[in-house]
Amino acid sequence: MIKLYTDAASKGNPGPTGLGVLVIANHHQYQVTDTLQLADNHHGEFAAARLGFSYLLEHFGPQQTVLFYTDSRVLSDAIGKNYTKHYQEELAALNQLIGQFTTVVTQWIPDRENHGAHHLANQALKTLE
Template sequence: MIKLYTDAASKGNPGPTGLGVLVINNHHQYQVTGTLARADNHHGEFAAARLGFQYLLDHFGAQQTVLFYTDSRVLSDTIGKNYTKRYQTELTALNQLINQFTMVITRWIPDRQNHGAHHLANQALRAIE
C-alpha cells in the first residue's frame, strides 16, 4: 500500500503556484515538486494530485492500492462524489489517472497533518518567485 500526500501553494489567487507531492512506500519517502505559472489554489490542488498519481504510475505501476491524503475539502469532496460544477475538466483528467489503480482511498486531512506536501509546495513556489 502506497501513501500519497499532495498540496498546492499559490501566491495570489490566481498567481504562481507550487505543487508538492510526498509518496511513502515501504518506509521510503519520495518527494516531487512542480509549478504552474498561474493558477488559483483549487486548480493547484487538482494539478498536485495529477502530478502525484502520474508519479505513482511512472515509478510504481498501476497494480497498487493508494491511500491518497489531501487537505483540500474541494478536492476530496469532488473525488468522493465524482461530481463538480466548477472543476469538471480537472476531475476528468484526475479520474483518468485514478481509475488505472487497483484501489484508491481518498481521505481529507487537516493542514497540520500534511506538512510534508505543504513544505514541498512552498519550496516549489519559492523557486519560481
C-alpha cells in the same frame, strides 16, 4: 500499500503556484515538486494530485493500493462525489489516472497533518519568486 500526500501553494489567487507531492512506499519517502505559472489554489490542488498519481504510475505501476491524503475539501469532495461544479475538466483528468489503480482510498486531512506536501509546495513556489 502506498501513501500519497499532495498540496498546492499559490501566491495570489490566481498567481504562481507550487505543487508538492510526498509518497511513502516501502518504508521510503519520495518527494516531487512542480510549478504552475498562473493558477488559483483549487486548480493547483487538482494539478498536484495529477502530478502525484502520474508519479505513482510511472514509478510503481497501477497494481497498487493507494491511500490518498489531501487537505483540500474541494478536491476530496469532488473525488468522493465524482462531481464538481467548477472543476469538471480537472476532475475528469484526475479520474483517468485514479481509475488505473487497483484501489484508491481518498481521505481529507487537516492542514496540520499535511506538513510534508505543504512544505514541498512552498519550496516549489519559492523557485518562481
